[in-house]
Amino acid sequence: MFSLQNVIQIVLMFFVLVTLHEWGHYYFAKRAGILVREFAIGFGPKLFSYKKGETRYTLRLLPIGGFVRMAGEDPEIVQVSPGQTVALQLDRSGVVSHLYLDQLDLRSNVVIGEVRQLDLERELHVSLDVDGEAIRYPVHPQALMVTKGRETQIAPLDRQFGSKTVGQRALAIFAGPVMNFLLAFVLFLIAMFMHGIPQQIKLDSVSAGSPAEQAGLKAGDIIKEINDVEIGADSGKIVTEIQKSADRSMRWIIERGGEQRQVQMTPMLKDGALIVGIRMDSINRKATFGEGVTGAWDSMVGTTKNIFLGFKMIVTGNFKLDDLGGPIRIVEVSNEFADLGLKYMIAFSGSLSLYLGIFNLLPIPALDGSRLVFLGYEAVRGRPVDPQRESMVHFIGFALLMLVMLAVTYNDILRLVKG
Structure with missing residues (x-):
């Protein structure tokens, strides 16, 4: 559960x-x-999204990984071509801060014209034909292209x-x-x-009807020896000795209440492996x-x-x-x-x-x-x-x-x- x-x-x-x-x-x-466009946890549809600085942080539906989307790794989705009519929003120094690609009539305080030349990677400029006059505008390195209500920051080559x-x-x-x-x-x-740091191996639990239960082992018993092999803190020795004891009795020496006892048991085969029906734990001291x-x-x-x-x-x-x-x-x-x-x-x-x-x-x-x-x-x-x-x-x-x-x-x- x-x-x-x-x-x-x-x-x-x-x-x-x-x-x-x-x-x-x-x-x-x-x-x-590098311009990091998105930091995503999960794949598929977005469940939660917010933008801070240049990066959008998203939580997505399928929790099978995540990704960081960097500019230039894949072809950019938003494209602007010569001959296309756009609207430019300028900052106080006359530099383009926003390029609007749709709903141009709804934009205010913008320059609308037909694109003659455009370079958003190297020289960062756009030339527009505005009422028959060619005007060249510098573009800010962090300018935003806006279309269908989505903002995409341009990615200069560097x-x-x-x-x-x-x-x-x-x-x-x-x-x-x-x-x-x-x-x-x-x-x-x-x-x-x-x-x-393990010092001794003890039993955490004993399965009902198992060889260990039939031999009288109980939770809390400390395993000292198996077939004359001193166990110490090495649970691997227990597994090894069990696997070596197909169809033959094993001699265990355990400690219970400060006294040592000897028991006999024979492992049983289950799902292709020899088991005695115990779950092990250890007695530990603090590690340096x-x-x-x-x-x-x-x-x-x-x-x-x-x-x-x-x-x-x-x-x-x-x-x-x-x-x-x-x-x-x-x-x-x-x-x-x-x-x-x-x-x-x-x-x-x-x-x-x-x-x-x-x-x-x-x-x-x-x-x-x-x-x-x-x-x-x-x-x-x-x-x-x-x-x-x-x-x-x-x-x-x-x-x-x-x-x-x-x-x-x-x-x-x-x-x-x-x-």
Whole structure:
């Protein structure tokens, strides 16, 4: 069940992961002088929108990511051509501040004429034929074009994404995943301080009817040895010993109430794995700062290895469709970790942030990794790829990603229906 507290935690987790990723793109794009038109969380129809400075901030319907729209990345939607009749609004110094493209008769305090020449990227001027007289007007670098009630700020060449150096553009792209890596480390560090350093493994719960219950194990028991192997704080040893004990009895030494006891049990096979029916916890002490940093780094390294192992299984085809999960499955798993407690939810959020950063660096069209590949090719080649061709590659990649997303989401729904 999804409690209100869990829902709030899950929504907050996704909001922070996506927002920080996009903020990385946004911050370094702004530092490079690029005009950022929109900072969006989600895709699809807008739910909420407001504009501050040059950037419009939007919250969209589908919570499956976000984007930062920079000037020059895609062809500009608003176009003005010679021969078109427009209205110009001038500031006190005679510089164009607004270019109106429709409803010209309703505009007041404007100059109306037919466009003879127009340059909104380099020289920033517009020449109008006003009552048979050609008049040239300078255009402000932040002038607005207005049509159908929408304002679009012009983007001089030096404010466009493509005008910046390869290094500046690469940094603006790479900064998104980097923010996720930094967030993952911070979350792992917080989880380490909350969880502490394990000293001993104890039982959190024992499943009814399981071999562990039949052997007399109870929640709170401390596991000292299994088959003469000292356990200490390493829960992995318990798993290893269980998997080595198919069809044979295991000897456990546990501590309960300060006294040690010996029990015998034989694992049972369930869903292709040997289990004894226990859920483990640990007895911990507070971590020092150095131990916290070391533990957070170890968590980063271990989680990264597992992520790449999952990618390898997908590439080699060594997986089932049920192994893949979309947004619904991620929410389900998030709810499970939220049920375990805040420290587990924080650690899971760190893993998800790390996964988001790594996944975005894959050289898949529409992802940050693919855009970095194009920039690397440009650096070696000495000139950029045709922007229209690159945009087409990213568009096709995005469409394919959406198809995959729909497929795994459909599979998630089937799994829910089947229970």
